[in-house]
Amino acid sequence: MRIFIVEDEKELAASITEFIGGEGYLVDSACNFAAAEEKITLIEYDCALIDLMLPDGSGLDLVKLIKKVQPQCGIIIITAKNTLDDKIMGLDLGADDYLTKPFHLAELNARIKSIIRRRNFGGAKEIIINEITINPEKHEVLVNEELVELTRREFDIFLFFVSNKERVITKDSIIEHVWGEDSNAFDNFDFVYTHIKNLRKKMIERGAKDYIRSIYGIGYKFSTK
Amino acid sequence: MRIFIVEDEKELAASITEFIGGEGYLVDSACNFAAAEEKITLIEYDCALIDLMLPDGSGLDLVKLIKKVQPQCGIIIITAKNTLDDKIMGLDLGADDYLTKPFHLAELNARIKSIIRRRNFGGAKEIIINEITINPEKHEVLVNEELVELTRREFDIFLFFVSNKERVITKDSIIEHVWGEDSNAFDNFDFVYTHIKNLRKKMIERGAKDYIRSIYGIGYKFSTK
DNA sequence: CTTCTACAATAAATATTCTCATACTTAAAA
DNA sequence: TTTTAAGTATGAGAATATTTATTGTAGAAG
8 A cells, every 4th residue: 555645844744654654554755746746657656645735836736636647546635724715626626535734643544544445445344355354454364264464565465466366467566566666676576585475375374275376477466266 | 369260150150250350369260171171281270169060071080180280279179069979089189178059259268268378378478488578468578587668569569470479470460460450551561560660679679589580572470490 | 758650762572574595497498 | 308597486594673671750649
């Protein structure tokens, strides 16, 4: 799960990043319109937090842009303004929610969760595939009702696989999605191999089938067929 | 102090648990032979109450088992039978006392106390461990004959440690025992840490060894070994 | 005023992640 | 078919990160 923060107050951005990161999301941030614009065209996000007041442009235009190029991305508007007008305008443009400064990080977290749940899984809290049940919110995976204790990396990889069921996934895209853009090593997949090995082992030990197929030279495919 | 109840009548077991728990003991219970057998191999008890009539086996076999794996544990036989045979057989196998149903809880309590006193401290009112002397009645602790002034919490914790000598104690059970089950905070051990720190400091200052060992992730163990 | 609890900084223990050496597979060339 | 080279899997252990414990300080409760 990838979150994008557009906020010019560096301190606020930092504390959001830290908190949200701790919740298991990957976080990118931008502190102005221009930087945000660039990132949006390059990287797919699950949810974006947009401050309406930016030094070099209006957050509303950003909302418009995101809706256009990444319709699947959820949007939460952050604003110091308490005017109804802006909020309405934001929501009209396609934002999913808004928060007025100051707000509690826990509140923000709840809204993000709610939006992601609504968007990605049509409100369903669990993804069920045969003997496997995945609860993205709780970061939990069950096999035959029993908990499989996956580490964060293992879980992220697994969720990425599952949400691309029956689709071939390149190793590059795994690194991009799980480790983020700033990942240093795109030429060494050893650690990916290791995580996938451990993931497979844990799942199989708990009684699940190995649905992860290796596609030689390309990557993997999570397939139940 | 840990008491084990083996009794298939759930109501009776519950009322004993509640009463005995209120007397400051930690109580575990099992409602059949199989469950009892398992617990006995896992947990050390100071006293066990055994109903002779169990749905899946004889309490007498349980008495035998306990005597074998936990010789230090006191045993009280509970039975509806009033036949002399069973009682004698039970006492022959190593039980310390017996009660015929129905009985008063106060009576049960007295027997437990008596057995524990007899077993653990040879009837003495003071607990002496190397340089440390504890008088639970007076709420007094001496190190090398000199009084150590412990606060109430410190004393309660210390007594709980000492009466579970050589046994691992969870932090939960410390809170349960010293603060009571209705304690709101089971997720914050900061105050427990502080009390243990102060307790250790006072004891060491007076010349006692630090017999309190930390068991990482679990709790503590008061050990002289 | 004593005792208790909360908080923050640091230390210790453990868990996770990554690196690396090595073994095994696969697909295509010889 | 055999060989070969690149891709993938795996185990062990080093490097990091996270969790849990200790301690000092200070404020709250009684």
